[in-house]
Structure formats: structure tokens, C-alpha cells
Amino acid sequence: MAEYEPIIGMEVHVELQTRSKMFCSCEVAFGGEPNTRCCPVCLGLPGSLPVINEKAVEYMARAALALNCTILPQCIFHRKNYYYPDLPKNYQISQYDYPLGVNGWVEILAGGRSKKIAIRRVHMEEDTGKLLHVSGNRSYVDYNRSGVPLMEIVTQNPPPEGLDQIESAEEAREYLQRLRQILLYLGVSDVKMEEGSMRCEPNVSVRPKGQSEFGVKTEIKNLNSFRAVYLGVDYEIKRQIRVLEQGGKVVQETRRWDDERGVTVPMRSKEFEQEYRYFPDPDLVPLRFTEEWIEKLRSELPELPLAKLKRFMSDYGLAQADAEVLIDSPDLAEFYDACAVGYKDPKAVANWITTELLRLLNATGKKLNETKLTPTHLCGLLELVDGGTINRNTAKAVFEEMFTTGKTAPEIVRQKGLEQVSDEAAIESVVNRVLDANPNEVKRYRAGEIKLLSWFVGQVMRETKGKANPATVNKLLREKLES
Amino acid sequence: MIEHAQCYNWAASENQRTAFDTLVGAYPQGGCMKLTAQDIADVARLSRLELTEEEKETLAGHINRLLEHFEKLQQLDTEAVEPTSHVIPVFNVFRKDEPGESLPVNDVLANAPDVADDCFVVPRVVET
Ligand SMILES: [Zn+2]
Numbered sequence: 299m300a301e302y303e304p305i306i307g308m309e310v311h312v313e314l315q316t317r318s319k320m321f322c323s324c325e326v327a328f329g330g331e332p333n334t335r336c337c338p339v340c341l342g343l344p345g346s347l348p349v350i351n352e353k354a355v356e357y358m359a360r361a362a363l364a365l366n367c368t369i370l371p372q373c374i375f376h377r378k379n380y381y382y383p384d385l386p387k388n389y390q391i392s393q394y395d396y397p398l399g400v401n402g403w404v405e406i407l408a409g410g411r412s413k414k415i416a417i418r419r420v421h422m423e424e425d426t427g428k429l430l431h432v433s434g435n436r437s438y439v440d441y442n443r444s445g446v447p448l449m450e451i452v453t454q455n456p457p458p459e460g461l462d463q464i465e466s467a468e469e470a471r472e473y474l475q476r477l478r479q480i481l482l483y484l485g486v487s488d489v490k491m492e493e494g495s496m497r498c499e500p501n502v503s504v505r506p507k508g509q510s511e512f513g514v515k516t517e518i519k520n521l522n523s524f525r526a527v528y529l530g531v532d533y534e535i536k537r538q539i540r541v542l543e544q545g546g547k548v549v550q551e552t553r554r555w556d557d558e559r560g561v562t563v564p565m566r567s568k569e570f571e572q573e574y575r576y577f578p579d580p581d582l583v584p585l586r587f588t589e590e591w592i593e594k595l596r597s598e599l600p601e602l603p604l605a606k607l608k609r610f611m612s613d614y615g616l617a618q619a620d621a622e623v624l625i626d627s628p629d630l631a632e633f634y635d636a637c638a639v640g641y642k643d644p645k646a647v648a649n650w651i652t653t654e655l656l657r658l659l660n661a662t663g664k665k666l667n668e669t670k671l672t673p674t675h676l677c678g679l680l681e682l683v684d685g686g687t688i689n690r691n692t693a694k695a696v697f698e699e700m701f702t703t704g705k706t707a708p709e710i711v712r713q714k715g716l717e718q719v720s721d722e723a724a725i726e727s728v729v730n731r732v733l734d735a736n737p738n739e740v741k742r743y744r745a746g747e748i749k750l751l752s753w754f755v756g757q758v759m760r761e762t763k764g765k766a767n768p769a770t771v772n773k774l775l776r777e778k779l780e781s
Numbered sequence: 782m783i784e785h786a787q788c789y790n791w792a793a794s795e796n797q798r799t800a801f802d803t804l805v806g807a808y809p810q811g812g813c814m815k816l817t818a819q820d821i822a823d824v825a826r827l828s829r830l831e832l833t834e835e836e837k838e839t840l841a842g843h844i845n846r847l848l849e850h851f852e853k854l855q856q857l858d859t860e861a862v863e864p865t866s867h868v869i870p871v872f873n874v875f876r877k878d879e880p881g882e883s884l885p886v887n888d889v890l891a892n893a894p895d896v897a898d899d900c901f902v903v904p905r906v907v908e909t
Contacts, residue, residue: 316878323881332899336889337882343892353878368800371792374866381829383903395808396866400800429906438900441889573827578866586872589793 300506302542304535306464307455307515308473312487313425313495314357314447320424321348321391321445321582328493332440340424340445342387348581350375354447355398355422355585356595357486361449362399362420363596364480371589373398375422375582379575383439384426392450394576396584397421403461404480405604406472407618415464415473416457423448449487451477455512467532470500471524479603483628491523498527502534504542513538514548518562520555530555534562606631614644623652629666630655636673641680650676654694658701670704679707687711688718692764720767722774725758728766729774732757743779751775816844 316326322339338346362369376394402417425448427441453473457463464470478489478496489496503515518534521527533555538548553562601609603625610621610631625631634651638644655676659666679700683693688711699710711717719725732754733740743750751772758771792798818837821844825832832840883889886899895902 318878318880323876323879324883325880331886333886333889333901334899335883337884341884341889349874349876351878352875355875368794368796370800371797379827381827383901383906395804395810400803401796430900431905435905436895436897437903437905438898439903440900573823575827580867583867583869583871583874 302504302539303507304465304502304504304538305455305512305515306466306470306531307501308451308453308464308470309499309501310451310474310477311425311497312361312449312451312481312489314354314449315485315487315495316351316353316357316447318351319445320351320354320422320447322346324445326446327442328495330442332438332442335442336444340386341441348391348579350582350585351447357447357484358398358420358422358449359587359592360484360595360599361451361481361486362402363592364484364599364602365399365402365404365417365420365451365477367399367402367417367420369399369587369592370396372396372584372586373422374584375579376576377579378423380572382426383437384429384444386427386441386444390423390426391579391582392423392576393421401458404473404476406469406476407604408469408472413462413469414460415469416454416461418452418454419450420452421450423450467528467535470531471528474498474527475524476604479626483600483603485628494522500527500531502531502538503548504535504538513542514550516548516550516562517552518555519552519565520557522557526555526557529557529560530562533560537562600628603628603631606635610634610638610648614638614648616645616648620645620648620652623656624648627666633666633673637676640673641677643680646680647676650680650697654697655701658698669701671701675700675704675706682707682711686718686720686767688716689764689766689768692716692718716765718767719762719765720770722770725762725766725770726774728758728761729771729778732761733778740779751779754779814848816841816848 314326318324319326319335319340322337324335324337324340327335339348359369373393374396375391377389378392378394379389381388397419399420400418402420403414404417405412405414425443425446427439427444430438430440432438453464454461455463464473474496478491481487481489481496487495491497498521499517499519500521501515501517503513505511505513516534516538518530521530534553541548549564552565554565555562607618607621607625610616610624611618616624623630624634630651634648637647637651641647655666655671658664659669662669676697679693679697682688682696683690688696688707692711693707696707696710696716699705700707703710705713736754736757739750739753743754754775755768755771758766758775759768792801818834818841821832821837821841825837890896890899890901893901
């Protein structure tokens with residue numbers, strides 16, 4: 299039986315986080331009452347004139363550069379003509395043969411064998427309105443989204459020399475996650491798949507290994523999470539292989555991912571091929587970019603997520619899994635960086651952040667910048683643990699207090715009297731008290747039930763309100779029980 | 782498509798020249814060819830125009846005569862002519878990213894064929 303290899307192309311749309319729309323000054327926001335953020339321009343009323351949002355162009359140029367694209371010295375807006383009720387003008391302002399950026403790539407780690415996924419183009423356009431399907435034969439239309447700045451990012455298959463293409467469902471998901479991270483670091487979009495500010499339409503084909511021509515491809519729609527992208531692409535690869543193995547033919551079509559049933563199903567497709575009759579939009583003059591402007595944007599790019607990941611691993615000695623957790627949010631990465639630089643044990647800091655801090659953030663539903671915790675606070679706490687002032691368990695409680703109140707660790711420890719008791723005499727008297735009060739357990743321990751030791755430790759800790767130095771407690775208990 | 786020889790004049794870097802090269806032929810461009818009544822029917826459907834058979838024949842004749850004129854124009858040597866996508870030499874007209882007032886909902890919906898729940902109501906559309 300022939301072995302098959304899948305090839306996946308990705309078309310991704312990202313809504314920009316500008317304050318106003320692409321060609322008019324209506325506000326950009328999520329949700330809200332329908333049709334409250336509309337004007338003659340984004341409703342396509344006759345006589346209205348679009349004017350380009352400078353910030354949106356800058357955001358998209360920044361993204362194109364971060365995706366290693368070449369920015370063309372001139373780009374042009376085209377009209378893409380089609381009739382659909384979510385498009386009030388009957389054309390979408392988009393780009394055609396002169397897009398903003400071309401020939402880029404996105405690096406993915408692909409389980410250790412790094413690949414550079416080729417990007418064919420990055421172009422600027424406007425979002426459409428939203429169709430709300432109601433029961434019966436009517437659809438409702440909300441144009442609040444109409445005209446929101448939209449960026450389209452398309453991969454290139456086959457890739458040019460030196461670059462790669464996406465060849466599995468895992469890689470498709472990672473490509474999308476890396477793209478999301480980059481855009482998040484640039485601050486150009488909130489890239490939320492669930493809210494639709496990042497949307498992805500993969501196309502999938504399979505071919506017998508060794509064959510150079512591509513197989514027939516299908517496009518998948520309705521993928522609203524990273525998980526759905528993985529499952530949908532994986533399903534489609536297996537389905538196509540099954541069709542071919544049974545002697546059938548893959549039909550070129552658009553298929554819809556059904557998340558509940560975990561399958562893709564064919565969508566009713568248009569009976570004729572689309573012809574968008576592109577032509578340059580006469581309302582919008584061309585854009586020309588100088589080398590100085592492009593180079594200025596390039597020089598302002600922040601350290602990107604994968605570079606940060608590699609640096610955290612090499613400079614701080616972190617395992618990839620921990621580094622991935624930290625870099626997934628630019629805020630968290632920055633917080634970690636600030637702590638790790640000022641502290642002798644960067645792995646311990648990573649540990650505190652990926653366990654305690656993330657636990658508290660999840661539990662409270664807060665974002666890092668909404669808490670009162672600072673990197674100095676965390677380092678201050680770790681120094682108290684290292685210096686033996688408090689033990690690890692107390693430190694967790696102090697950390698929680700710091701998280702909610704913004705007080706420093708020494709302040710909390712002083713106010714609550716949480717200093718660790720390392721004084722042997724003080725601990726010894728508690729140990730004696732515990733042993734005297736529990737003669738039965740002492741007898742059982744001496745008869746060989748040595749796992750009772752931890753029970754004794756617990757009793758002493760309770761008596762000392764958790765402040766006793768655990769090492770001292772252990773040592774004294776052993777001495778006394780075994781004498 | 783703008784002539785690529787001209788675009789090289791704008792390209793400041795080797796990457797930009799390579800980028801222009803990759804655009805050549807990558808995007809289908811309309812050409813001058815003889816249109817049939819079927820082509821007219823297709824374009825009419827895309828434009829949501831309802832035409833009689835007679836109108837399709839007549840329009841095919843009209844449009845073909847126009848296309849012949851363009852064919853003649855294409856014989857001109859334009860090698861040294863600056864490419865034109867827009868007729869006025871103006872570039873980079875921007876506005877600042879500042880939100881302003883939108884229309885009141887009633888005005889937004891004033892031209893709607895049908896309204897419910899502050900939405901435009903249209904015949905149910907087939908998923909595409
Ligand atoms: Zn508007």
C-alpha cells in the first residue's frame with residue numbers, strides 16, 4: 299500500500315486592535331448593540347469616501363516585518379467584487395497583485411526539527427459584517443464589524459528554496475500558535491480565536507510519498523480554536539487517505555468542521571467558480587514606503603517569542619516546556635525576565651511563576667498587570683526562603699498575600715510573625731511536648747512503624763503554626779525517637 | 782499589472798527586486814479576448830443583472846467592439862511610460878487612528894429593506 303504525505307496551506311485572518319476602523323472613524327470594539335458602530339463609509343452609502351487609517355498600515359507593516367516579509371516600496375488597494383449580505387458595498391477593499399508584504403517565513407519547532415514555514419503574502423483589507431442566522435428563512439445582519447482593519451497571511455506551497463511547508467496537523471497548530479504569539483508580542487491584535495479576532499482556513503491535500511504534484515485539496519471552515527484546527531486537519535488528512543485507498547477520488551470542495559461530531563462535512567458550494575473582478579480602488583491612492591520608514595519599523599521590533607524561548611533556555615537553563623509556558627504571554631515573559639536577572643537561581647523563579655503565580659492568576663481570573671505583584675516582590679520572597687527566615691510552605695502563604703495586597707514579603711512576615719523558628723531549644727521543647735502527649739504513637743514507631751515520622755513532623759508544625767524549620771524538626775524527632 | 786521593468790525603479794533593495802519578480806504572473810490579469818454571449822451571461826450573473834437573450838447578444842457585440850479598441854492600444858510601446866494605477870500623482874493619504882461619532886441606529890437602518898432587533902433583515906443566505 300502506498301504511503302501518503304499531507305500538505306497543508308494556511309490562510310489566516312487577523313483583526314487589528316486599532317481604535318478606529320480601516321477606512322472610517324467608527325470605533326473598533328467587540329460585542330455591543332448591533333449596528334451602533336456604523337457610518338456612511340462602512341455601510342457603503344453612495345458618495346462616501348474611505349480614508350486609510352495610518353496606524354493600521356503601520357501595524358500591518360510591523361507584522362509583515364516580524365514575519366520576515368519583504369515590504370514592497372509601493373502597494374495598492376483593490377476592490378474584490380462579490381455579492382453577499384455581509385458586504386454592504388458589494389466589494390471588499392483588499393489587495394491583489396501589489397500586497398503589503400511578500401516572501402516571508404515563520405519558524406516552528408516541530409518537535410525539535412525546526413522548520414521555516416514559507417509565507418507567500420501579507421495583505422491589508424477590511425472585515426465584513428456579521429450574519430446572524432435566525433430560524434426560518436431570514437438572516438439578520440450586524441455591520442459593526444464591517445470595515446474593521448483585517449490582515450490576511452497566506453502560506454506558500456510549495457515553499458521556495460530553503461523554506462518549508464506545513465506537513466501535519468501538529469505543525470498546522472504550532473504554526474498558528476507561533477503566529478498568534480508573534481502578533482501578541484507586537485501588540486497589533488488580541489488574536490483571540492474564540493472571539494474571531496484570529497480566523498483560520500486551512501487547505502489540505504495528500505499525495506503518495508515521492509510524487510511531486512500536489513493532490514486535490516479541500517478547504518476547512520468553522521475552526522474556532524487551536525484544538526479544532528488540529529482535530530479538523532487531522533480528520534481531513536485521514537479522510538482523504540481513506541478515500542484514495544478505497545480507490546476513490548478527493549473532490550475539490552469546502553468542508554465544514556462539525557466540532558460536536560468530530561468530522562468534516564461538505565458545504566453547499568457555489569455552482570460556479572468565483573470571479574472577483576479585481577481592479578484598483580479609485581477612491582484610495584497608492585501607498586509608497588521609504589526605506590527609512592521600513593528600517594525604522596524594523597529597528598523597533600521587540601524581541602520575538604521564539605528568540606525569547608531560546609534565550610530563556612540557554613541563558614537561564616530552563617527546560618523547553620517551562621520556557622514555553624513563560625513566553626506564551628508577553629507579560630509573563632517580561633515579568634520572569636525581570637525576576638530571573640536579579641536572582642541567583644532562575645529555574646526556581648520559573649518554578650514559582652509557572653506553578654504558584656499561574657495558579658493564582660487562574661483562580662482569580664486576573665491578568666498579571668491587574669495584580670500588585672512586582673518582580674522585586676517575588677525576588678524578595680525567594681531571598682527570605684534562601685536565608686532561612688521562612689520555610690517553603692509559609693512562603694506560599696506569603697506569596698498569596700503579596701499577590702492580593704501588594705505588600706512586600708519582609709513586611710508580611712514581620713506583621714504576621716511568620717519568621718521560621720530555627721532555634722533548637724525552642725523546637726526541642728515542642729518536640730518533647732508532642733512525644734509526651736502521644737506515648738502510643740511513640741511505642742508504634744519504636745516497634746518499626748517508621749512512616750509515623752511524618753505524622754510527628756505534622757504535629758510539631760501544627761504546634762509551631764508552620765514556622766519551625768522542617769530540617770531541625772526532622773533531626774530532633776529522629777534523635778529522640780531512635781535513642 | 783504594472784510593468785515590472787518600471788517597478789525596479791522604485792525598488793531600493795535586492796529583496797524588493799526579488800519580491801517584484803515573484804509577483805510576475807502570480808495573479809491572473811484580465812486580457813483582451815473575444816467575449817461570447819455565455820461570458821456576458823456569467824458577468825451579468827456576477828453583477829446580479831437580469832438580461833434577455835437578445836440583450837446578451839447585443840451587449841456581446843458592444844463590449845467586443847470596446848475590447849478591439851483596447852487591443853489597438855496594446856500595440857503601443859509603453860516601455861518608457863511610468864505605470865499608472867491611479868490617474869492623479871498623489872500618495873499616502875492617511876487619517877489618524879482616532880474614533881469619532883457613528884450614525885444613530887435609526888439612521889443606519891433607514892435604508893434597510895426590513896428591520897428586526899436593530900438588525901438588517903435579509904433573505905436567508907446559503908452558507909458559503
Ligand atoms: Zn464607519
